[in-house]
Amino acid sequence: MRKKVKKNKSMRCAASAIPPVTSNVPPRHGGHSAAVSYASALCVFFLFAAAFFMKLNIFDRGCDIKAGEFGLFRVEEATRYRYAKLVSEGKKIPDIDTRIQYPEGLNVKKYFTTVSQRVLGHTYRIFHFKMPFHKFVIYFMFLYSSLSVIALYKAARLLSSGRLFSLAACAFYVTSFASGSRTIAGGLVEEDFALPLMFLALAFVLKSLKSRRKVYPIIVGALLAGAVSAWHVSQFFYLILTAILCFLYICRPDERKNIFNLLAPVIAILTAAGVVVPVLRGGYFLLSFSQILGYTFLLTHLTSSKLRVMAKNKAVTAAVFVILGGLIYTVSRPLLKEHAKNYAHVYTLMFNKIRYLGNKPTFEGEVKKLPFDTKVLWQSSFVSPGIQFTKDIFLIAFIFAIPGLFAGIMRLIKRKDSGVFISLALLAGFLILFMLVKRLYVFVIFFLCMIMPLGAKFLKNKKYTFAAAAFFFAGAFMQWNTTLPKLRNIPHRINSYKQSLINLMNSNLPPGSVILCNIGLAPEIVQNSAFSTVLHNHYEEKNIRDKTEEFYKSIYGTEKNLYDYAKKYSAEYMIYHWEFLFDKSANSMRYQVDAMNLFKDCAAYKLHFDENNLKYFTLIYQNEYYRLFKIHPAGETTPPAKVEYVPFFNSLVFEPQNKITYMDGMREKGPLFDDDYCRVKMDGVWGLPQLKNRADAAIGSGNYEEAEKIYLQMLEIDPYYRRTRIIISDFYMRSGLYSKAVPHISWLVANYPEPQSYYYLIESLREGGYKKEAHETAKKAGQLFPDDARFK
Numbered sequence: 001m002r003k004k005v006k007k008n009k010s011m012r013c014a015a016s017a018i019p020p021v022t023s024n025v026p027p028r029h030g031g032h033s034a035a036v037s038y039a040s041a042l043c044v045f046f047l048f049a050a051a052f053f054m055k056l057n058i059f060d061r062g063c064d065i066k067a068g069e070f071g072l073f074r075v076e077e078a079t080r081y082r083y084a085k086l087v088s089e090g091k092k093i094p095d096i097d098t099r100i101q102y103p104e105g106l107n108v109k110k111y112f113t114t115v116s117q118r119v120l121g122h123t124y125r126i127f128h129f130k131m132p133f134h135k136f137v138i139y140f141m142f143l144y145s146s147l148s149v150i151a152l153y154k155a156a157r158l159l160s161s162g163r164l165f166s167l168a169a170c171a172f173y174v175t176s177f178a179s180g181s182r183t184i185a186g187g188l189v190e191e192d193f194a195l196p197l198m199f200l201a202l203a204f205v206l207k208s209l210k211s212r213r214k215v216y217p218i219i220v221g222a223l224l225a226g227a228v229s230a231w232h233v234s235q236f237f238y239l240i241l242t243a244i245l246c247f248l249y250i251c252r253p254d255e256r257k258n259i260f261n262l263l264a265p266v267i268a269i270l271t272a273a274g275v276v277v278p279v280l281r282g283g284y285f286l287l288s289f290s291q292i293l294g295y296t297f298l299l300t301h302l303t304s305s306k307l308r309v310m311a312k313n314k315a316v317t318a319a320v321f322v323i324l325g326g327l328i329y330t331v332s333r334p335l336l337k338e339h340a341k342n343y344a345h346v347y348t349l350m351f352n353k354i355r356y357l358g359n360k361p362t363f364e365g366e367v368k369k370l371p372f373d374t375k376v377l378w379q380s381s382f383v384s385p386g387i388q389f390t391k392d393i394f395l396i397a398f399i400f401a402i403p404g405l406f407a408g409i410m411r412l413i414k415r416k417d418s419g420v421f422i423s424l425a426l427l428a429g430f431l432i433l434f435m436l437v438k439r440l441y442v443f444v445i446f447f448l449c450m451i452m453p454l455g456a457k458f459l460k461n462k463k464y465t466f467a468a469a470a471f472f473f474a475g476a477f478m479q480w481n482t483t484l485p486k487l488r489n490i491p492h493r494i495n496s497y498k499q500s501l502i503n504l505m506n507s508n509l510p511p512g513s514v515i516l517c518n519i520g521l522a523p524e525i526v527q528n529s530a531f532s533t534v535l536h537n538h539y540e541e542k543n544i545r546d547k548t549e550e551f552y553k554s555i556y557g558t559e560k561n562l563y564d565y566a567k568k569y570s571a572e573y574m575i576y577h578w579e580f581l582f583d584k585s586a587n588s589m590r591y592q593v594d595a596m597n598l599f600k601d602c603a604a605y606k607l608h609f610d611e612n613n614l615k616y617f618t619l620i621y622q623n624e625y626y627r628l629f630k631i632h633p634a635g636e637t638t639p640p641a642k643v644e645y646v647p648f649f650n651s652l653v654f655e656p657q658n659k660i661t662y663m664d665g666m667r668e669k670g671p672l673f674d675d676d677y678c679r680v681k682m683d684g685v686w687g688l689p690q691l692k693n694r695a696d697a698a699i700g701s702g703n704y705e706e707a708e709k710i711y712l713q714m715l716e717i718d719p720y721y722r723r724t725r726i727i728i729s730d731f732y733m734r735s736g737l738y739s740k741a742v743p744h745i746s747w748l749v750a751n752y753p754e755p756q757s758y759y760y761l762i763e764s765l766r767e768g769g770y771k772k773e774a775h776e777t778a779k780k781a782g783q784l785f786p787d788d789a790r791f792k
Contacts, residue, residue, distance in 0.1 A: 040163045044153045044170065051146040051174045058484075059138065059184050063492035069134035070528055071494040071502070075520050076537060077188045078527035080117055081137060083108075084188070087121020088133050100523065101544060102514050102532040103570055110282030111342075111540040115230040116141075116193035138187055145183050145192035149174060151199035152446060156453045158206040159419055164465060165453035168472035172400065172452065175480035177393045177487065178445035182381075185490045191442065194231035197223045199446055202426070205241070206419045208262045217262045221269030228270070228285065229277045232540065237443070238270070239290035240429045244422050246297050250317050255418060260301050267294035283342075283540070287332045296325040341542045345373035349382065353436045358384030360586045368594050372549045377539065379587040381439035392486070393441060394448070396479040400472060401448050403455025411454070423450055494524050497625040501575070502528050504621050505628065509573065516571035516631070518580075518589070519548055534569045549593065555580055555604050556595035562603040563616035566631050574617065576627040578648040581608040582682060584675055597663060598673045605673055609651040611640050622646055647685045647718045654678045684717040691717075692727065704735060722752055729760060738768035749777075755785045762791075 059065070063072060073081040079100060083093045093114055096105035108114065120137055129136050149170050156166035173179050183192050201223035208216040227234040242263065249259045271294075274285040285291060300321045304310040310317045333340075340347070352374050360378055361367055367375075408420045427447035434440045452472070459465055493499075502525060505515075511530035515522075522533035535548055547569075554565040566574060581604045584590045590598070598605060607627065611619040617629040619640040627649065632638070647653055654677070661672045691714050698707040711728040718724060725744045732741035745761040758781035765774035782791035 036163065040167065043167050044150060047153075047167070047170045047174050048146050048149045051149050051180065052142050054174070055142045055146070055180050055184050056138070058487050058490075059142070059187065059492060062184075062488070062490065065135055065138055069132070071499045071524070072134055072492075073188055073527065074186065074491075074494050074524060076190075076523055077186045078523040079112075079536070079538070080188050080190065081134070082523075082527045083112075083114055084117035084120040084137060085133055087118055088124040089121075090125065093117065099526050099532040100536045100538075102534050104543075106536065106538060106544070107282070107541065109278040111279065112538060113190060113230055113232065113279050115226065116188070116190055119193070120188075141188055141192055142183065144196065145180075147196035148179070148199050148446065151196055151203050152449055154203040155199070155206055155423075155450050158203065158210070159423060159450065160453035160456060162453050162456045164469040165456045165472065168469055168476065169449040169452040171473055171476035172397050172479060173445060173449040175476045175483055176397060176445045176449075177483045178441040181487060181490060182439065182442060184487055185492070187492070190231045191233065194227040194234045195442060195446075197227040197230070198234060198237050201227065202241070202422075205262065205422065209258065209418050212258075212261075214261070214265075217265040218269070220262070221266040224266060225269050225273035225277075229273060229280060232283075233440075235285070235288060235290050236433065239288075239293065240426060241422075242267075242290055242293045242297070244425045244429075246293060246321065247425075248418055248421065249297065249301075250314055250321060252416070252418070253312050253314065253317075256301070256304070263294070263297060264301075267291075267298060270294065284336055287336055292325065292328050292332060295328055296321060299324045299328075342540055344371075344542065345377045345539055345545060348374045349377045350436060353378070353384065358435055360384075362586055364594075364596060367591065367596075372592060373545055375592040376545065376548065382437050383587075384436055385434065385438040385441070389438070392482070394444070396475060396482070397445065397448055400475045401452045401455075403458055404451040404453060407454040407457040408451055411457075420454070423447060427451060494528075495625075497623050498524060500623050501621070501626050501628065505529060505531065505573075508620075514570050514572050515575060516551070516566050516569070516573070517575035518577060521575060521577075534566075534571050552589045552593040553595075555589065556593060556598060556602050558601065559603045559606055559614060559616060563631065566616075572631055574629045574631055576607045576629060577625060578608065578627075580604045581673070582648070582654075582678060597675075599663075599669050600671050600673055601669070608649060609655075619643065622649060624648065645720070645722055647688075647721055650718070650720055652720060653685065653718050654681050681717075688714055688717060688721075688724070695727075695731075699731075707731065720751075722748065729764070733760070733764060733767075736767075738764040739770075742768060742770070753784065755781070755788050755790070758785070759790050 065072075069081075086093055093108060094105075095107070095109050097108050098105040100106050106112065120140060123140065124133055124136050131139075152173050153166050153170050156169045157163065160166060182189050186192075201220045204216050204220045204223065208220065224234070224238055228238055245259055245263050249256050249263075252259075270291065271286065274280045274291065277285075280286075300317065303320055303324070304317065307316075307320075310320060348371055352370060356366075360383070361370065370378075405424075408424050411417050411420050412424070427444070427450075430440055430443040430447060434444050456465070456468070459468055498521065505513075505525075506529050509531065512532065514532050514534065515525055516534045517525065519535050519537035522536045525531055526533055526536075535551060536544065539545055551565060554562045562574075580589060581598070584596055590596060595602075606614055607617065607629065611617075611627075611629075614629075615634045617631060618636075618638045619627060620630050621628040621641065622643045624646050625648075630638070656674060656677050659674070659677075661674050663669070663672055691710050695707045695710040695714075698704070698710065708731070711724075711731055714721075714724050715728060725748050729741045729744040729748070732738065732744070741764040742761070745757065745764050748757040749761050758777065762774050762778050762781065765771075765777060778791055781788070785791055
């Protein structure tokens, strides 16, 4: 029986001083391991390339990149592109941009993140790319945003150690609607520059927990500094990540040193960024909630080094943390009055979303309780997601993530794994935020996919690994089949009505003209013309929100109110959209300024239906969506231009001709606009194109009787629409029913006395047996159009 030899301390020290014996024999399976690593890297690169080409292909199909930069970038992406192009041309991004916010200007340095624009512009300029700048921007952003695939693979590998399932998680991410939809929709979305930085930072956080290398926390800090400088919402990620690490610091005394070594350099680097970066300095980032949490963490750690009772006592540590945090918050608040004012729209939005459980109130009494700052932001991508939307984008990924979620929870219970806890906490945190703000699905899908590979732990027999992985890849392919149709339906360029409007303005208005229009259209006008606009949708400054509210209220006030507002900001032209009057939904301008009932003497009604009686505005152009007015003092009698007929602007279609509505007790203010009648008529007018398609299909199948019924239904919806009269006249003439065509062509002649109208009428009368009437009409046409050979 062997006796155990007990080594004394000196023997152990001596043994430790002996260098290990090395061998020239390579480790077993080393070549195989390297081959697997290279194969995995190749697969990651393939998924990265797939993400890039998928986004590029769908975007190009939707907008044709080769067609040029006009109208390519929408809303705030248009402003970002304009700034990036200035840098690419060696010009300076203006500190105060008066073109986008005339006349006072937008303080770009203070309120606008320009990191992505500077990177794009300088890269293009330094490397002398030959391709057009707009094409370079799309290629760069689609490539850069795809770096999130690499970040996901690294993070998933650090959590699970499994290459195959980490690749499957990446496949799920690439094929998800949530990972690429906003990139495809915008082309130059600011979050696309920040997301890869945040996700890579998370991978290095997980790496830091497993390694003592001091460079990793520095990398984390640098990446997060870049993210918060590029996108305002990045501060939410930094805040939640810091809160999670602080929680671990309090609850796990054994890990406090490691967490301090990780978080302290990050806080230091972010503090330096808050001093150096103009937009962070202007936004008082140094006193933001995330930084206050960081300062509290540092002071708590410093206090714990002085008070031994905190070493193992979680309750005392938590109490000290809360007290110090409260003190810092109380001292800092008086310094942040401007910050609180500028970011009130974010704070009040979140408060009211929680208050109303994510459901936007529609009862008038509740709507009036909401501040304008909340209502103006509570729309578009800032609404709460519905159940159907959530199911459509997350259901398949969530089903395949369930084993990973269970495995992660079991791992937390058994091993208290900090990396898994951080990942699950981030998923939970952003899932809650997603329920409040829909656009945050970009975070949820990443964290959901990151958890997936943990499910491989349930595979007791390793021989089933490849079969299980193949099942996951099949799931990703199934998800892609549901994602692709949704991605193809995303609009890209600004719509054709905006393009027609801007082209008309470029051809007919003096360069430098000041345009008053709604916030979403303004950046697109500035980018695609030489004009300036009064308003924009970059809401980080309180003044622009106040200015927007003032505009909305003036639209629903009198014409004089609107004129006074326009002249206050030197506007020369105004763009009116039919939604200003017709839309009273929870996303409308009327909702935002509590104008749910309108009198017919308001400016919106007159601009929409009564252009001939305006004193300060003259109609010079209209299309199916927009009207363009010239603004002038009273007394300048310029008749409205002759414009193409549009059903939306015809009061005979949208107002009852035998009914006048008044508000109880306010009859002296005049009649009300009848929203209920308008809504019914709106459904009919919107359906005209669909009815036309149905009639064409009926003709194609030989069912002429059905086609005639549909055409007459179209005529009943809008009997004033020239296009409908032409269509039904043509139908009757082709069917040989000339006598039925006559009344419709006669209407065309009376309302649109053009050669073609007369020609159709003459032919219909002649073929219908009305030869005398045909002769008289031809004689009249010959007098009106002596040069037209058809009437000689």
